[in-house]
Amino acid sequence: xxxxxxxxxxxxxxxxxxxxxxxxxxxxxxxxxxxxxxxxxxxxxxxxxxxxxxxxxxxxxxxxxxxxxxxxxxxxxxxxxxxxxxxxxxxxxxxxxxxxxxxxxxxxxxxxxxxxxxxxxxxxxxxxxxxxxxxxxxxxxxxxxxxxxxxxxxxxxxxxxxxxxxxxxxxxxxxxxxxxxxxxxxxxxxxxxxxxxxxxxxxxxxxxxxxxxxxxxxxxxxxxxxxxxxxxxxxxxxxxxxxxxxxxxxxxxxxxxxxxxxxxxxxxxxxxxxxxxxxxxxxxxxxxxxxxxxxxxxxxxxxxxxxxxxxxxxxxxxxxxxxxxxxxxxxxxxxxxxxxxxxxxxxxxxxxxxxxxxxxxxxxxxxxxxxxxxxxxxxxxxxxxxxxxxxxxxxxxxxxxxxxxxxxxxxxxxxxxxxxxxxxxxxxxxxxxxxxxxxxxxxxxxxxxxxxxxxxxxxxxxxxxxxxxxxxxxxxxxxxxxxxxxxxxxxxxxxxxxxxxxxxxxxxxxxxxxxxxxxxxxxxxxxxxxxxxxxxxxxxxxxxxxxxxxxxxxxxxxxxxxxxxxxxxxxxxxxxxxxxxxxxxxxxxxxxxxxxxxxxxxxxxxxxxxxxxxxxxxxxxxxxxxxxxxxxxxxxxxxxxxxxxxxxxxxxxxxxxxx
Numbered sequence: 001x002x003x004x005x006x007x008x009x010x011x012x013x014x015x016x017x018x019x020x021x022x023x024x025x026x027x028x029x030x031x032x033x034x035x036x037x038x039x040x041x042x043x044x045x046x047x048x049x050x051x052x053x054x055x056x057x058x059x060x061x062x063x064x065x066x067x068x069x070x071x072x073x074x075x076x077x078x079x080x081x082x083x084x085x086x087x088x089x090x091x092x093x094x095x096x097x098x099x100x101x102x103x104x105x106x107x108x109x110x111x112x113x114x115x116x117x118x119x120x121x122x123x124x125x126x127x128x129x130x131x132x133x134x135x136x137x138x139x140x141x142x143x144x145x146x147x148x149x150x151x152x153x154x155x156x157x158x159x160x161x162x163x164x165x166x167x168x169x170x171x172x173x174x175x176x177x178x179x180x181x182x183x184x185x186x187x188x189x190x191x192x193x194x195x196x197x198x199x200x201x202x203x204x205x206x207x208x209x210x211x212x213x214x215x216x217x218x219x220x221x222x223x224x225x226x227x228x229x230x231x232x233x234x235x236x237x238x239x240x241x242x243x244x245x246x247x248x249x250x251x252x253x254x255x256x257x258x259x260x261x262x263x264x265x266x267x268x269x270x271x272x273x274x275x276x277x278x279x280x281x282x283x284x285x286x287x288x289x290x291x292x293x294x295x296x297x298x299x300x301x302x303x304x305x306x307x308x309x310x311x312x313x314x315x316x317x318x319x320x321x322x323x324x325x326x327x328x329x330x331x332x333x334x335x336x337x338x339x340x341x342x343x344x345x346x347x348x349x350x351x352x353x354x355x356x357x358x359x360x361x362x363x364x365x366x367x368x369x370x371x372x373x374x375x376x377x378x379x380x381x382x383x384x385x386x387x388x389x390x391x392x393x394x395x396x397x398x399x400x401x402x403x404x405x406x407x408x409x410x411x412x413x414x415x416x417x418x419x420x421x422x423x424x425x426x427x428x429x430x431x432x433x434x435x436x437x438x439x440x441x442x443x444x445x446x447x448x449x450x451x452x453x454x455x456x457x458x459x460x461x462x463x464x465x466x467x468x469x470x471x472x473x474x475x476x477x478x479x480x481x482x483x484x485x486x487x488x489x490x491x492x493x494x495x496x497x498x499x500x501x502x503x504x505x506x507x508x509x510x511x512x513x514x515x516x517x518x519x520x521x522x523x524x525x526x527x528x529x530x531x532x533x534x535x536x537x538x539x540x541x542x543x544x545x546x547x548x549x550x551x552x553x554x555x556x557x558x559x560x561x562x563x564x565x566x567x568x569x570x571x572x573x574x575x576x577x578x579x580x581x582x583x584x585x586x587x588x589x590x591x592x593x594x595x596x597x598x599x600x601x602x603x604x605x606x607x608x609x610x611x612x613x614x615x616x617x618x619x620x621x622x623x624x625x626x627x628x629x630x631x632x633x634x635x636x637x638x639x640x641x642x643x644x645x646x647x648x649x650x651x652x653x654x655x656x657x658x659x
Contacts, residue, residue, distance in 0.1 A: 028230075032056060053110045057104055057108065057330075058108050059227070062102075063127070069125050072123050074086065074121045075108075086536045142644065143652040147647065148645040148649075151476050153434045154185075156479070157440035163451065168181070175529050183459045193636050194634070205612060206270075208220065210266060215637050236526065238329070254299075255427075258435065261384070262383050263285065263378070268633045280324065281409075286345070289354070301415045309346070323341045361408040362410035363408055379408075387539070391453070400569065438454045439481075443610060447569060450552075480638065484615070487554025487556070488554075492526060496546075530548050556604055559594075560601070566587075
């Protein structure tokens with residue numbers, strides 16, 4: 001995007017007197033998105049909704065007549081001109097006519113409740129004008145009663161109904177038709193179903209799938225905290241104020257982000273950054289620090305140390321190509337840090353200089369003093385190892401975490417406990433997002449036992465949050481996912497012993513037609529009731545049991561299957577040393593696992609791994625406002641029901657829900 005000094009700046013008031021003619025030029029995009037603009041339908045569901053006073057950018061892409069240029073664009077809401085500076089920037093997206101411009105008015109907000117008409121009036125240099133119309137809604141917050149002080153989002157990335165069921169069966173079992181125990185998340189009184197579609201697809205990825213909870217709005221896949229635009233720049237898109245930004249600005253609340261992934265990843269990034277490209281780790285992590293005054297970021301725990309080390313340092317992934325600089329109008333209107341292309345930056349040192357206590361291991365994290373006010377924990381170079389392999393290290397049965405170079409990584413429940421220890425010191429309250437990232441990552445890999453154990457690890461973190469909320473009395477805990485991953489379902493149970501499975505996978509019996517399927521996969525009555533013994537650490541003693549639970553996948557790539565627990569995880573391409581020994585000896589994809597048995601399960605998609613699905617996902621709620629999280633809702637409804645509890649208070653009777 002060009003600098004502010006080179007942009008044409010106009011104020012909306014200059015165009016109040018112009019009479020729209022409805023002629024050329026043509027407005028090809030109007031933001032915020034609406035069905036009124038895209039389909040001419042004023043009666044369709046409102047696409048873009050905001051809290052009273054929540055900030056968002058107005059934008060229009062305008063195509064002039066051939067040989068003409070756009071002289072100015074003015075925005076009107078309900079017929080009244082919107083004051084402020086409108087910046088015209090050349091559109092750089094492919095396929096647009098010459099001289100197409102993007103007109104932006106930053107950090108607009110509206111307090112008046114209801115549906116509002118948005119108009120963009122564009123004028124080209126021959127003084128012809130065109131008006132485009134869209135709409136948006138400001139949602140009513142009702143004054144109901146006591147207000148929630150703290151909000152905890154527990155997000156099991158990719159976790160659908162079957163992921164939860166499989167974790168419950170492995171952890172507690174079932175007998176004579178009755179579950180023998182329940183997950184912590186099963187005990188939450190408010191339970192509903194969430195539709196997960198993104199702005200541009202029925203199947204979402206994690207960026208808009210998480211950003212719906214942090215903003216209340218729909219975004220395109222791969223984009224978080226921003227609406228799509230027609231420039232190629234990744235950090236200039238029209239913004240929507242995040243939950244942390246809104247509650248820090250209006251209530252002084254702190255923000256905590258905890259994840260088992262690399263901290264730049266889509267779900268944590270959706271709570272602390274704004275970008276149209278979820279892949280740009282240098283810029284996303286720099287935004288965490290640079291805009292901590294806007295978001296209230298106080299706790300950041302997870303993997304991703306590679307983004308915090310200066311370029312050239314062993315293990316660093318910082319680069320100019322993934323860094324950020326904001327356009328001047330955006331930085332000024334949002335009071336955001338302008339950013340800089342600085343791959344040599346020592347971001348870890350910056351956090352420490354700003355008063356963050358730094359922990360690089362589980363032991364260091366647990367030794368943090370109780371009065372610590374800011375906490376940064378980075379426990380691996382990229383994604384943390386999964387629960388199965390961390391537990392194996394603690395039990396002395398696996399060296400996977402040693403191969404990755406980080407033998408002392410915390411479990412998610414331990415991270416949750418440390419985050420709450422810090423955040424509860426804020427008298428104004430906090431927002432905490434806790435993500436179990438590898439439920440999704442291992443479901444993509446169709447590595448069944450690893451994602452089930454990560455779901456159990458997630459539920460242990462949920463139990464920590466539940467205990468905190470029940471003691472505190474002013475905390476609302478939401479347990480949900482951003483989407484379902486892999487089309488997981490429990491297809492039955494093994495008809496044979498674990499020893500028989502081993503024989504089939506090593507002796508060639510599995511190579512016979514149906515050798516690892518016929519006589520192995522028990523459906524209906526044949527599924528029985530698999531039983532796993534649980535060790536003192538809360539995880540199964542082994543996942544390789546006789547008559548084990550069997551999992552199938554609906555959105556699967558090709559894979560080999562022998563039904564046994566994989567000794568090694570698949571290679572993780574995000575790891576800086578992925579191509580060096582010993583990590584380069586790990587299997588590269590599901591087709592490379594379990595090849596000795598030669599039972600090929602042909603995929604329904606051409607990808608090498610499994611994909612997300614459009615299936616609805618569960619949401620469970622505990623604490624003040626829990627009664628409103630029932631029925632079937634859009635993913636953006638979760639945000640507004642949470643904010644009703646925070647801003648307007650709660651009522652014991654369901655139905656008091658902003659829609």
